[in-house]
Amino acid sequence: MNNRKNTEVERMSLAEKAYLPEIARGLxxxxxxxxxxxxxxxxxxxxxxxxGSYRGRPVLVKDSDGERCVACGLCARVCPALAIEVQxxxxxxxxxxxxxxxxxxxxxxxxxxxxxxxxxEEAIVMSPxxxxxxxxxxxxxxDKEALLTPAEELxxxxxxxxxxxxx
Amino acid sequence: MDxxxxxxxxxxxxxxxxxxxVLLAAAALVYLERRIAGIIQDRLGPNRTGPFGLLxxxxxxxxxxxxxxxxxxxxxxxxxxxxxIITLGVAFVVYAVIPFGDYILINGEKIYMGLxxxxxxxxxxxxxxxxxxxxxxxxxxxxxxxxxxxSLIGGLRSAAQMVSYEIAMGLALVxxxxxxxxxxxxxIVRHQDGWLWNIFTQPLGFxxxxxxxxxxxxxxxxxxxxxxxxxxxxxxxxxxxxxxxxFFLAEYANMATSSAIIALVYLGGWTLPVPAETLGLExxxxxxxxxxxxxxxxKIFAMTIFIIWVRWSIPRFRYDQLMHLGWKILLPLGLINLxxxxxxxxxxx
Numbered sequence: 001m002n003n004r005k006n007t008e009v010e011r012m013s014l015a016e017k018a019y020l021p022e023i024a025r026g027l028x029x030x031x032x033x034x035x036x037x038x039x040x041x042x043x044x045x046x047x048x049x050x051x052g053s054y055r056g057r058p059v060l061v062k063d064s065d066g067e068r069c070v071a072c073g074l075c076a077r078v079c080p081a082l083a084i085e086v087q088x089x090x091x092x093x094x095x096x097x098x099x100x101x102x103x104x105x106x107x108x109x110x111x112x113x114x115x116x117x118x119x120x121e122e123a124i125v126m127s128p129x130x131x132x133x134x135x136x137x138x139x140x141x142x143d144k145e146a147l148l149t150p151a152e153e154l155x156x157x158x159x160x161x162x163x164x165x166x167x
Numbered sequence: 168m169d170x171x172x173x174x175x176x177x178x179x180x181x182x183x184x185x186x187x188x189v190l191l192a193a194a195a196l197v198y199l200e201r202r203i204a205g206i207i208q209d210r211l212g213p214n215r216t217g218p219f220g221l222l223x224x225x226x227x228x229x230x231x232x233x234x235x236x237x238x239x240x241x242x243x244x245x246x247x248x249x250x251x252i253i254t255l256g257v258a259f260v261v262y263a264v265i266p267f268g269d270y271i272l273i274n275g276e277k278i279y280m281g282l283x284x285x286x287x288x289x290x291x292x293x294x295x296x297x298x299x300x301x302x303x304x305x306x307x308x309x310x311x312x313x314x315x316x317x318s319l320i321g322g323l324r325s326a327a328q329m330v331s332y333e334i335a336m337g338l339a340l341v342x343x344x345x346x347x348x349x350x351x352x353x354x355i356v357r358h359q360d361g362w363l364w365n366i367f368t369q370p371l372g373f374x375x376x377x378x379x380x381x382x383x384x385x386x387x388x389x390x391x392x393x394x395x396x397x398x399x400x401x402x403x404x405x406x407x408x409x410x411x412x413x414f415f416l417a418e419y420a421n422m423a424t425s426s427a428i429i430a431l432v433y434l435g436g437w438t439l440p441v442p443a444e445t446l447g448l449e450x451x452x453x454x455x456x457x458x459x460x461x462x463x464x465x466k467i468f469a470m471t472i473f474i475i476w477v478r479w480s481i482p483r484f485r486y487d488q489l490m491h492l493g494w495k496i497l498l499p500l501g502l503i504n505l506x507x508x509x510x511x512x513x514x515x516x
Contacts, residue, residue, distance in 0.1 A: 020374070023481060030207045030480040040211040 047131075052160030055113045055126040058104060059149040061158075067148060068123035071099040075115035075124050083108035084115060102144040107137060117165070125157050185262045192467075193419035197224040200419075200475050207479040231412035239314055239405050246312035251406065251413035254305030258420035261298050264291040265427050266353045268437045268459035271452070291352035292340055295428060296333070299383055302421070303329045306385070306392055306402045309414070313405035321401025324486065325392035328382055331493030332389075336379035338501030339372040342508040343432055356436035364435040368511075371504045373433045375497050380425045382489070385418065387478040391486055426470035430463065434470070437463040 005011045015021050041048065050056060061068050071088035089100030115124045127149060134140050151158065198213070198221060205212025213220035238244055288294070303325055310322015343365050344350060347358045359365055366373045382389040393401040403414045430436055437459035439446070449455065484492070 023477075026480045027476060030476065033207050033209060036209055038206075038211050039209045040205075 050128040050130065052156035054128050054130075054157075055111050057106065057127050057129045057132055058109065058111075058113075058115055058124055058147075059127040059129070059154070060102065060144065060147040061123050061125055061151050061154060062148045063151050067098065067144075068121045069099050069102065070095060070097045070121055070123070071102075072097075072120065074118040074120065078114045078118040080112060080114065081108040081110045083110075099144060102147060104142050104147060106132065106134075106140045106142060116161070122158070122161065125154055125161065127154055127157065186259065189259060189262060189420050189423060190416070192423045193416050194224040194228075196419040196422055196471055196475075197227065197415075199472065200478075203472065203475045204479050207476075228412060228416075231409050231415070234408040236408035236410060237405075241314040242405065243312040243314070246308050247405075248410070250305050250309035250312060251410045251417070252305075253308065254302055255413045255417040255420070257298050257302035257305065258417045258424060261295055261424045262427075264288050264294045264352060265424075265431065266291075266356065266437070267463055268456045269353070269357075271456040272450075289349060289351040289354070292344065292350050292355075292432070296337060296340070299421075299424075300329065300333065302417075305417070309406070310392070310402040313402070315405050317398045317400070318402050318404045321392040321394070321398050321404070324394075325385070325402060328389065328391055328489060328493075331490055332379040332382040332497065335375055335493060335497035335501045336383070338498070338505060339369075339375040339379065340432065342369050342372040342504050345505075345508050345512060352431050352436070356431055356438060359435040360438045361442065362435070362440075364433065366433045369433070369504070369508065371500060371507070375501050375504065376433065377429065378492070378497060380429060381474070381477070382493070384421050384425050384474070386422065386474060388481045388484050389489060390483060391489060394483060396483070422471055422474055423467060426467045426474065427463075429470050430466040434466050436466070 009017075071086050073086050073088070076084040076086045083105045085101065085103045085105075086099050087101040088097050090096055091098055111126070113126050116126055119125075201223065202212040202220070204210075213223040216222040216226050238247055306325040307322040310318040310320070310325065313319070343355060346365070346368065347355045349355065349358075355365075381387075385392055391401075392398075393403070395401070398404070403411055406414060439458055439462055446458070
C-alpha cells in the first residue's frame with residue numbers, strides 16, 4: 001500500500017493544524033523585527049558615498065596645469081547613445097589640441113563607461129556623482145565648464161582605473 | 168416643542184463629537200498602520216510630513232480629494248455612487264449604540280456617554296450585528312455596479328464571506344448574552360466590572376469572535392474581497408478619487424468600530440482597572456466619566472494595534488480555506504462554546 005503523505009496538510013502535526021500556535025509564532029517573529037536596526041537611509045541628509053567602481057555622471061578631469069582632454073573625439077565616436085559632442089581647437093602650447101566645445105547630453109547618457117575606456121589620456125572618467133536632476137531639458141546638456149572637475153575629487157575612480165583598466 | 172429642540176441639539180452635539188472622533192481615529196490608524204508596517208519590514212514608515220510624519224494621513228486625504236473621479240462608462244452610475252456612501256455611513260452608524268463610559272450626573276440628570284438618542288439602548292449588540300451586515304451591501308454593490316470582472320468577484324466573495332462567518336460570530340456573542348442576561352452593551356460592560364472580563368470567562372468565544380471580526384473588517388488574513396494580489400483591488404478596482412477615499416476611510420473606521428466592540432464585549436469596556444472608590448472618584452462625576460473614557464480609548468487602540476500587527480504577519484487565506492474555517496470549524500466551536508457556557512452557568516450560578 002502506498003501510505004506516503006502527499007499533501008502539505010497530511011504532513012502537518014496536530015499543533016500545526018490547530019493553527020493558533022503557529023499564528024502566535026508568526027506574531028512573535030514580526031515582533032522581534034521591532035528591535036532590529038532599520039534599513040532606511042534618510043536620503044537627503046544621509047547620502048551614500050559610492051566606491052571607486054561606481055559609474056556616475058561622466059566628467060572631464062582637470063589637473064593643476066589645466067584640462068587633460070586633447071579633443072581626439074574617440075569618446076564621441078564610441079558613445080553608443082551619441083551623447084557626446086566634441087569640437088577641437090588648437091593652441092601654441094606643447095599640448096597642441098584642446099576641446100573648443102565639449103558637451104555631454106545627460107538625457108542620452110546611459111552610464112556605460114565606454115568613453116572612459118576609449119580615452120587615451122584618462123581625461124574623461126565616471127565620477128561618483130549621482131545627484132543631477134534638472135528642471136528643464138536644456139540644463140541637462142552639460143558644457144565644458146560644468147564637466148571640468150579637479151583630479152583630487154576623482155581620486156578613488158582614478159586609482160580604480162589604474163588598477164583595473166585594460167586588463 | 169422645547170424638549171424636542173433639546174433632544175435635537177443634544178443629538179447634534181453628540182453627532183459632531185463622534186463624527187470628529189471617528190475621523191480622527193481613522194487618521195490615527197492610517198498613520199499607525201503605515202508606521203507599524205514599516206517597522207515590521209525593517210523600514211521606518213512615513214516620517215517626513217509634519218513632526219514624525221503625523222500629518223501623512225491628512226496629506227493622503229488631500230491628495231484623494233484633488234484627484235479626478237473616474238466612473239467607468241459601462242458602470243451603473245447611481246449604484247456606483249451610492250456604494251461608498253453605504254459603506255462609510257454604516258461605519259459611522261454603529262457608533263450610535265457604543266457607550267464611551269457610564270453616565271454623568273449633571274444637575275441630578277443622568278447623561279449617558281454615548282451617541283444613542285435612546286439612552287442606554289438595550290439591544291446594542293443586535294443593532295451592531297444588523298448594521299455591520301448592511302455594510303456588506305456597500306462592498307457587494309460596489310463590485311456589481313463597477314461592471315468589472317475583478318470587482319464582481321470581490322463583491323461576490325464579500326457576500327459569501329459574510330454568510331460563512333456571521334453565524335459563528337452571533338453564536339459567540341450568544342454566550343456573552345447568556346452570562347449577562349442582556350443585549351445592552353452598557354449592561355455587558357457593567358457585568359465585567361472588577362476584572363471579570365469576558366475574555367477570561369469566555370476564552371473560546373473570544374477567539375471565535377476575534378476571527379470573525381477580522382473577516383467582517385475585510386482585513387488580512389481574510390481580506391478576500393480586496394485581495395490585491397489576485398483581484399487587482401477587488402471591489403474598489405474601478406474607484407478613484409474621494410470615492411475610493413471613502414472606502415479607505417470606512418476600512419479604518421470599521422477597524423476602530425470592531426476594536427470598540429471587542430473592547431466592550433470581551434475586554435471590560437470602560438471599567439477602570441481599579442475600583443473608582445480607591446481613586447476617590449464619585450459615582451456620576453465628570454472626572455470618573457473622563458477616566459472611563461480614557462480607559463476605553465486605550466483598550467481600543469491596543470486592540471487596533473494588535474489587528475495591524477496581525478495584518479503584517481499572516482498571509483491571506485484561500486477562498487475555500489475561509490469557507491472551511493467558517494462552516495466546519497468556527498460554527499461547531501461556537502455551538503460547543505454555547506453548551507459549555509450553559510453548563511457553566513448551571514453549575515456556578
